[in-house]
Amino acid sequence: MPELPEVDAARVLLRRVAAGRTISRVWCARDPIVFEALPPRRFRQALLGRRVRGVGRHGKHLWLELDERPWPCFHFGMTGGFHAPRTQGVRLVSSGHRTEDAWPPRFVKLRLTFDDGGELAMSDARRLGRIRLRADPRSESPISELGFDALLGLPSLARFSALLAERSAPVKALLLDQGPISGLGNIYADEALHIAGIHPLRPGNSLSPEDLERLRTAVVQVLSIAIENGGTSLDDLAYLLPDGSEGENLDQLLVYGRADLPCGNCGTPIERIVIRARSSHFCPQCQPIAP
DNA sequence: AACGATCCCTGTTGGC
């Protein structure tokens, strides 16, 4: 699943390939779902001939900052991701095709060519991703409705605590809700709760100040380590580092996808339950439901 | 307003 670390890997790729270049060619798939019924002509017109000044990210959202507005905004959903041809010495792949070198990639939704010959493509097999145009991404929906960025913008402990401690929903659901804090997905939410020793079903308002402090620390730790490791590769998702190697964070996962396997801390079998139609993995010994 | 359930979407997987 593309979560904050994987989206950040894409940000680095986009910066390397696109920043400072001028967009010389734009190709759009006919996909009214991914493009939210935005006419391909309008999208092409907004990008063609524009110079890329920079790349922005907030939570799991990504956008290109152009010399004129509006700007293209990207969300990966479950299977979206950016690709660059291997000939450029850089490549980032998602959507289960890490062994494929095909260009353009399967399920391609967007292709950009730059004045220096560089290319980028965005693909999305299951069409849960979105490509939009926004005059000012940060101040418009959906990015304006996001909470603090889970890595760069995480608020003070007091503010962080207030966001969670005033809610009665399970803490796992609160971490997945992008409203208070944005960037965590199912994998890193489970990992952070494990590191903090908090049961995913515990209501937000049942967390002690100590719980909240450990959770805040764990969120930063989990995301930082994942970014260092180039994101997480799963069976059907692979995020490749700029040099083409696979993300190696999968080996670091402590609970996600490890149902019935022994906890690394205590040996107790990891349990898997469903919260808000999402799988949740935790160690019943290290993450007790009762304090 | 907050919460929980349901739906969207489709490649992949696993059982028969």
Place this chain on the structure above:
DNA sequence: TGCCAACAGGGATCGT
């Protein structure tokens, strides 16, 4: 070997 239901989950939407 082939078929097909089940599964995955980020986010939107709807009912309570």
